[in-house]
Amino acid sequence: MSYPVQRSDAEWRQNLTDEEYAVLRQAGTERPGTGELLDEERAGLYSCRACGNELFVSGTKFDSGCGWPSFYESVRPDAVELLEDRSLGMARTEVRCASCGSHLGHVFPDGFGTPTGDRYCMNSVALSFEPGTQE
Numbered sequence: 468m469s470y471p472v473q474r475s476d477a478e479w480r481q482n483l484t485d486e487e488y489a490v491l492r493q494a495g496t497e498r499p500g501t502g503e504l505l506d507e508e509r510a511g512l513y514s515c516r517a518c519g520n521e522l523f524v525s526g527t528k529f530d531s532g533c534g535w536p537s538f539y540e541s542v543r544p545d546a547v548e549l550l551e552d553r554s555l556g557m558a559r560t561e562v563r564c565a566s567c568g569s570h571l572g573h574v575f576p577d578g579f580g581t582p583t584g585d586r587y588c589m590n591s592v593a594l595s596f597e598p599g600t601q602e
Contacts, residue, residue, distance in 0.1 A: 470564075470566060471566050472517075472518040486592050487593070492517075492570070493570075494554075494561070494570040496590060497590045497591060505534070507525075512597045513525070513595070515569055515571070516569075516592065520567065521546060522541055522542055522571070523538040523542055523587070531588070535589060535590060536591055537586050537589070538586075540582070540587070548568070550563060562587060562589070569593065571590065572593065573588050575588060
C-alpha cells in the first residue's frame, strides 16, 4: 500500500531512536510492562510517533493487564490499517498507522467489557501523547 507519508529508510533511521525504529519500521515489540505510556491516565490524544497521525483518544484507553497500553477503538476507522499477521506460528491482526505504515501493535477480540469488545494492544514507543481535553 502507498501511504501519504513516505520517507526513505535513511530518513526513518535519522528521525527515530533505535528502539522506535525497531518497533515502528521493523514490526518489533517492546517488553511488556516497560512502556512509558502504560500507566498514563491523563486526558489527551495518542498519535503515531513516526508521523504524528492521530490514533487514539484517552477515553478509549483501558487497563487490560497485558503489559502494553490498550484501547478499545481508534480515533476514526481510517486512522489505522489492519493486516493479517501469521508470524510466530499464529494468526493475529497487525495494526499499522494508516498515514505512514508504521507498526503499532496488534488488535485482539478479547476486550471484554469494552463497548467494542476489541483490545488494541499498542507499543508505547510507537505512540506520542499530548495531554488535553480529548475523551
